[in-house]
Amino acid sequence: MKVKKLKIIYEDKDIIVINKPSKILTIKDDQGYKDSLYEQVSLYLYRKNKNNKVYIVHRLDKDTSGLIVFAKNQETKNFLQENWDKLTVRKYNAICVNNFQKDFGSIKSYLKETKTFLVYSTKNNEGKYAHTDYHVINKNNQYALVDIDIKTGRKNQIRVHLNDINCPIMGDKKYGKNNKAPYLMLNANYLKFIHPKTKEIMEFTIKNPSYFDKYIK
Numbered sequence: 001m002k003v004k005k006l007k008i009i010y011e012d013k014d015i016i017v018i019n020k021p022s023k024i025l026t027i028k029d030d031q032g033y034k035d036s037l038y039e040q041v042s043l044y045l046y047r048k049n050k051n052n053k054v055y056i057v058h059r060l061d062k063d064t065s066g067l068i069v070f071a072k073n074q075e076t077k078n079f080l081q082e083n084w085d086k087l088t089v090r091k092y093n094a095i096c097v098n099n100f101q102k103d104f105g106s107i108k109s110y111l112k113e114t115k116t117f118l119v120y121s122t123k124n125n126e127g128k129y130a131h132t133d134y135h136v137i138n139k140n141n142q143y144a145l146v147d148i149d150i151k152t153g154r155k156n157q158i159r160v161h162l163n164d165i166n167c168p169i170m171g172d173k174k175y176g177k178n179n180k181a182p183y184l185m186l187n188a189n190y191l192k193f194i195h196p197k198t199k200e201i202m203e204f205t206i207k208n209p210s211y212f213d214k215y216i217k
């Protein structure tokens with residue numbers, strides 16, 4: 001396999017933080033996609049040292065870009081996963097259809113998944129609880145640049161919640177049914193967690209992809 005040029009944000013003997021591009025899976029699924037970021041990172045580390053290994057800590061959707069951390073050993077993976085909800089802060093930027101009634105808000109619901117892998121908010125509190133806070137950073141008549149702070153990490157949570165309030169993310173063909181953008185305009189731009197070994201606070205911020213600028217800065 002040819003190693004693609006990884007956007008490595010940080011690396012030490014225990015973790016590696018990558019800026020994931022859109023349109024690549026975090027790890028292969030059973031739907032026929034052959035490539036994944038996990039495979040690319042595995043190959044990169046293997047070529048540095050054949051004894052190197054890599055472990056999944058968390059995931060981003062295939063079409064979501066942004067910060068993702070991999071562990072290099074089982075102990076690190078276990079610590080990060082066991083403390084993920086308690087010690088991790090994840091924020092995103094998104095460009096949405098500007099139907100926002102207010103610039104700040106919280107969206108809370110219970111999410112379920114259909115047999116066809118479509119996630120939706122239930123009306124009778126069935127499924128898994130999900131909580132999303134948002135803040136509109138900038139807007140024009142058509143679009144809004146939104147900062148998103150997730151309090152829970154459910155599958156497709158941000159995409160479902162923003163569509164629930166009639167402010168779908170641009171380029172979301174699964175939930176927003178909005179085909180005007182070539183990419184899903186959702187970027188995991190901020191990540192903070194405790195380093196498993198040093199206990200240092202690890203904090204990373206990245207810029208949004210350049211294609212965000214076509215709609216709003």
